[in-house]
Amino acid sequence: MPRMRKKKNMDRRMEACRSIYFDEPMINRGRWRQVCGYEKSTKLMLELGCGKGDFVVGQAKRHPNRLFVAFEKEPTVILLAMENALRNECRNIYFVCADVVGLSEYFKPGEAEVIFINFCDPWTRQNKPKRRLTHRNCLEIYKSILRDDGEVFFKTDSEMLFDFSLEELSVSGFQVLEQTRDLHQSPFNVSNIRTEFEEKYAAEKIPIKWLHASPKMV
Numbered sequence: 001m002p003r004m005r006k007k008k009n010m011d012r013r014m015e016a017c018r019s020i021y022f023d024e025p026m027i028n029r030g031r032w033r034q035v036c037g038y039e040k041s042t043k044l045m046l047e048l049g050c051g052k053g054d055f056v057v058g059q060a061k062r063h064p065n066r067l068f069v070a071f072e073k074e075p076t077v078i079l080l081a082m083e084n085a086l087r088n089e090c091r092n093i094y095f096v097c098a099d100v101v102g103l104s105e106y107f108k109p110g111e112a113e114v115i116f117i118n119f120c121d122p123w124t125r126q127n128k129p130k131r132r133l134t135h136r137n138c139l140e141i142y143k144s145i146l147r148d149d150g151e152v153f154f155k156t157d158s159e160m161l162f163d164f165s166l167e168e169l170s171v172s173g174f175q176v177l178e179q180t181r182d183l184h185q186s187p188f189n190v191s192n193i194r195t196e197f198e199e200k201y202a203a204e205k206i207p208i209k210w211l212h213a214s215p216k217m218v
């Protein structure tokens with residue numbers, strides 16, 4: 001019985017987040033701004049693997065005129081992120097519970113301006129580089145939905161993943177515009193918004209690697 005009650009409780013909590021959740025994101029392809037009630041000129045910002053949502057909530061509060069769409073593949077985790085957004089009265093974030101490999105089904109070419117990837121799994125122990133969200137296969141997907149002058153911001157605690165990502169970005173024709181291997185001690189920290197994982201690594205004194213990249217102009 002406790003299991004059923006847990007599920008019922010989760011359904012009730014999901015229902016309370018109905019207004020900020022899209023379960024058929026492909027229907028919005030090419031018209032996210034319109035569907036969410038924003039002007040054509042509104043900046044569309046995506047976070048991939050948003051976790052419990054502290055980062056996207058911080059961004060959305062800082063930029064109330066921008067539209068945010070946060071992706072997270074775990075239903076129990078995205079529920080916490082949505083509750084976080086509602087608690088903070090953020091009206092400019094929408095959520096999608098899906099794997100980011102499907103992004104080009106949800107966005108038209110050039111539809112998004114910015115992609116944030118924060119502390120994605122390095123897949124070190126399993127040695128599965130193709131699963132990393134900065135693998136060239138993923139970067140090609142991001143490039144296809146970003147504007148030519150679009151931006152990718154990436155943070156990690158992993159030196160290995162950071163090196164790997166720099167290589168993959170180069171192979172995929174992205175230009176790295178700015179980077180640091182110790183974000184919290186760098187000038188870029190002024191505008192930084194910390195994620196849940198980042199707080200944990202900061203407490204352990206692990207330097208945060210950060211970069212800002214753009215699809216290269218030809």
Ligand SMILES: C[S@@+](CC[C@H](N)C(=O)[O-])C[C@H]1O[C@@H](n2cnc3c(N)ncnc32)[C@H](O)[C@@H]1O
Binds near residue numbers: 118195198
């Ligand atoms: C290590 S956590 C980091 C969470 C948050 N970004 C932070 O920095 O605190 C990575 C999150 O990304 C989600 N995730 C991993 N791969 C994903 C994918 N392919 N599509 C969507 N979400 C993904 C995981 O479920 C997890 O919640």
